[in-house]
Amino acid sequence: MTTPPYETPTPAELDVVSSQLGRTARGVVGIAARCVCGNPTVVATAPRLDDGTPFPTFYYLTHPAATVAMSTLEATQVMPELARLLDEDESVAAGYLAAHHAYLADRAGFGDVPEIDGISAGGMPTRVKCLHALAGHALAAGPGVNPIGDEALARSSWSPERCACAEPGAALRGTAAG
16 A cells, blocks of 8 residues: 655644644654644544554544534534434445545555554444544545545534634744645
8 A cells, every 4th residue: 555645744743733632642644634824634643653552543633623613513413414414325325435445545554453454433434423533534535535524524613724723823834735
Protein backbone atom coordinates (compact mmCIF):
# COMPACT_ATOMS: atom_id res chain seq x y z
CA MET A 1 0.00 0.00 0.00
CA THR A 2 1.11 3.51 -0.60
CA THR A 3 1.23 6.06 2.16
CA PRO A 4 -1.26 8.94 1.79
CA PRO A 5 0.46 12.23 1.00
CA TYR A 6 0.00 13.90 4.38
CA GLU A 7 2.42 16.57 5.40
CA THR A 8 4.68 15.57 8.26
CA PRO A 9 3.74 17.80 11.19
CA THR A 10 6.18 20.45 12.30
CA PRO A 11 6.89 21.01 16.00
CA ALA A 12 4.73 24.18 15.81
CA GLU A 13 1.84 22.19 14.33
CA LEU A 14 2.15 19.54 17.04
CA ASP A 15 2.02 22.35 19.61
CA VAL A 16 -1.20 23.65 17.99
CA VAL A 17 -2.72 20.15 17.98
CA SER A 18 -1.73 19.63 21.62
CA SER A 19 -3.32 22.96 22.48
CA GLN A 20 -6.48 22.01 20.56
CA LEU A 21 -6.70 18.71 22.42
CA GLY A 22 -5.72 20.05 25.83
CA ARG A 23 -3.10 17.31 26.12
CA THR A 24 0.07 16.20 24.36
CA ALA A 25 -0.69 14.94 20.86
CA ARG A 26 0.21 11.26 20.43
CA GLY A 27 1.13 9.29 17.35
CA VAL A 28 0.55 12.07 14.81
CA VAL A 29 1.94 11.00 11.44
CA GLY A 30 0.46 13.80 9.36
CA ILE A 31 -1.83 16.76 9.04
CA ALA A 32 -4.80 15.37 7.10
CA ALA A 33 -6.94 18.54 6.89
CA ARG A 34 -6.49 22.20 7.72
CA CYS A 35 -8.55 25.21 8.61
CA VAL A 36 -8.57 27.91 5.96
CA CYS A 37 -6.13 29.83 8.20
CA GLY A 38 -3.63 26.95 8.06
CA ASN A 39 -4.12 25.43 11.50
CA PRO A 40 -4.59 21.66 11.72
CA THR A 41 -8.20 20.46 11.73
CA VAL A 42 -7.67 16.70 11.38
CA VAL A 43 -4.56 14.67 12.09
CA ALA A 44 -3.61 11.26 10.77
CA THR A 45 -2.60 9.07 13.71
CA ALA A 46 -0.42 5.97 13.71
CA PRO A 47 -2.43 2.75 14.07
CA ARG A 48 -0.17 1.77 16.97
CA LEU A 49 0.86 4.43 19.48
CA ASP A 50 4.41 4.64 20.82
CA ASP A 51 3.37 2.83 24.02
CA GLY A 52 2.11 -0.12 21.94
CA THR A 53 -1.59 0.68 22.22
CA PRO A 54 -3.59 -0.15 19.06
CA PHE A 55 -5.33 3.00 17.82
CA PRO A 56 -8.00 2.49 15.14
CA THR A 57 -8.95 6.17 14.78
CA PHE A 58 -6.61 7.10 11.94
CA TYR A 59 -8.36 10.41 11.18
CA TYR A 60 -8.69 12.35 14.43
CA LEU A 61 -10.71 15.56 14.52
CA THR A 62 -8.74 18.12 16.56
CA HIS A 63 -10.27 21.51 15.75
CA PRO A 64 -12.15 22.65 18.87
CA ALA A 65 -15.04 24.35 17.02
CA ALA A 66 -15.52 21.34 14.75
CA THR A 67 -15.44 19.02 17.76
CA VAL A 68 -18.06 21.11 19.58
CA ALA A 69 -20.24 21.12 16.46
CA MET A 70 -20.12 17.31 16.20
CA SER A 71 -20.85 16.96 19.93
CA THR A 72 -23.85 19.25 19.51
CA LEU A 73 -25.17 17.13 16.64
CA GLU A 74 -24.76 13.98 18.70
CA ALA A 75 -26.62 15.60 21.62
CA THR A 76 -29.49 16.70 19.37
CA GLN A 77 -30.27 13.18 18.15
CA VAL A 78 -28.91 13.55 14.62
CA MET A 79 -27.21 10.14 14.83
CA PRO A 80 -30.48 8.16 14.75
CA GLU A 81 -31.55 10.16 11.68
CA LEU A 82 -28.26 9.39 9.95
CA ALA A 83 -28.57 5.73 10.96
CA ARG A 84 -32.02 5.61 9.34
CA LEU A 85 -30.57 7.22 6.21
CA LEU A 86 -27.89 4.53 6.16
CA ASP A 87 -30.52 1.79 6.59
CA GLU A 88 -32.98 3.17 4.04
CA ASP A 89 -30.80 4.48 1.20
CA GLU A 90 -28.83 1.83 -0.68
CA SER A 91 -26.56 4.39 -2.33
CA VAL A 92 -25.63 5.88 1.07
CA ALA A 93 -24.97 2.38 2.43
CA ALA A 94 -22.78 1.54 -0.59
CA GLY A 95 -20.88 4.82 -0.20
CA TYR A 96 -20.40 4.21 3.51
CA LEU A 97 -19.03 0.73 2.84
CA ALA A 98 -16.64 2.20 0.26
CA ALA A 99 -15.62 4.86 2.81
CA HIS A 100 -14.84 2.09 5.32
CA HIS A 101 -12.56 0.37 2.80
CA ALA A 102 -10.88 3.67 1.86
CA TYR A 103 -10.26 4.43 5.55
CA LEU A 104 -8.67 1.02 6.10
CA ALA A 105 -6.51 1.43 2.99
CA ASP A 106 -5.29 4.85 4.13
CA ARG A 107 -4.39 3.54 7.59
CA ALA A 108 -2.70 0.42 6.18
CA GLY A 109 -0.01 2.64 4.71
CA PHE A 110 1.20 3.24 8.26
CA GLY A 111 1.46 -0.34 9.44
CA ASP A 112 -0.44 -3.54 10.10
CA VAL A 113 -1.98 -3.85 13.56
CA PRO A 114 -3.76 -7.22 13.88
CA GLU A 115 -5.80 -6.14 16.91
CA ILE A 116 -7.69 -3.56 14.81
CA ASP A 117 -7.75 -5.44 11.51
CA GLY A 118 -10.97 -4.61 9.68
CA ILE A 119 -12.00 -1.93 12.20
CA SER A 120 -12.23 1.59 10.85
CA ALA A 121 -14.01 4.29 12.87
CA GLY A 122 -17.32 5.93 13.60
CA GLY A 123 -19.30 2.71 13.27
CA MET A 124 -18.40 2.11 9.63
CA PRO A 125 -19.50 0.22 7.65
CA THR A 126 -22.86 -0.64 9.23
CA ARG A 127 -23.55 1.81 12.08
CA VAL A 128 -23.35 5.51 12.89
CA LYS A 129 -21.43 5.64 16.16
CA CYS A 130 -19.16 8.72 16.29
CA LEU A 131 -19.73 11.85 14.22
CA HIS A 132 -16.32 13.22 15.26
CA ALA A 133 -14.55 10.32 13.53
CA LEU A 134 -16.82 10.44 10.49
CA ALA A 135 -16.41 14.19 10.05
CA GLY A 136 -12.64 13.81 10.45
CA HIS A 137 -12.61 11.22 7.69
CA ALA A 138 -14.81 13.37 5.45
CA LEU A 139 -12.55 16.39 5.93
CA ALA A 140 -9.37 14.39 5.31
CA ALA A 141 -10.65 12.44 2.31
CA GLY A 142 -12.64 15.27 0.74
CA PRO A 143 -16.29 15.58 -0.26
CA GLY A 144 -18.01 12.53 -1.70
CA VAL A 145 -15.92 9.86 0.04
CA ASN A 146 -17.83 9.44 3.32
CA PRO A 147 -21.54 10.20 2.84
CA ILE A 148 -22.41 10.16 6.55
CA GLY A 149 -19.41 12.33 7.45
CA ASP A 150 -20.37 14.73 4.64
CA GLU A 151 -23.94 14.88 5.94
CA ALA A 152 -22.77 15.53 9.50
CA LEU A 153 -20.61 18.40 8.29
CA ALA A 154 -23.47 19.81 6.21
CA ARG A 155 -25.78 19.75 9.25
CA SER A 156 -23.27 21.25 11.66
CA SER A 157 -22.83 24.85 12.71
CA TRP A 158 -19.11 24.67 11.85
CA SER A 159 -17.73 25.00 8.34
CA PRO A 160 -14.27 24.17 7.02
CA GLU A 161 -14.67 27.18 4.74
CA ARG A 162 -14.44 29.80 7.51
CA CYS A 163 -11.93 30.12 10.31
CA ALA A 164 -13.23 29.61 13.84
CA CYS A 165 -9.85 29.30 15.54
CA ALA A 166 -9.40 31.23 18.78
CA GLU A 167 -6.40 32.97 17.22
CA PRO A 168 -6.64 32.24 13.48
CA GLY A 169 -3.29 31.11 12.17
CA ALA A 170 -1.40 32.60 15.12
CA ALA A 171 0.94 29.65 15.48
CA LEU A 172 1.20 28.95 11.79
CA ARG A 173 1.48 32.30 10.05
CA GLY A 174 2.99 31.86 6.64
CA THR A 175 1.95 28.24 6.16
CA ALA A 176 -0.17 27.26 3.21
CA ALA A 177 -3.80 26.42 3.91
CA GLY A 178 -4.81 23.10 2.47
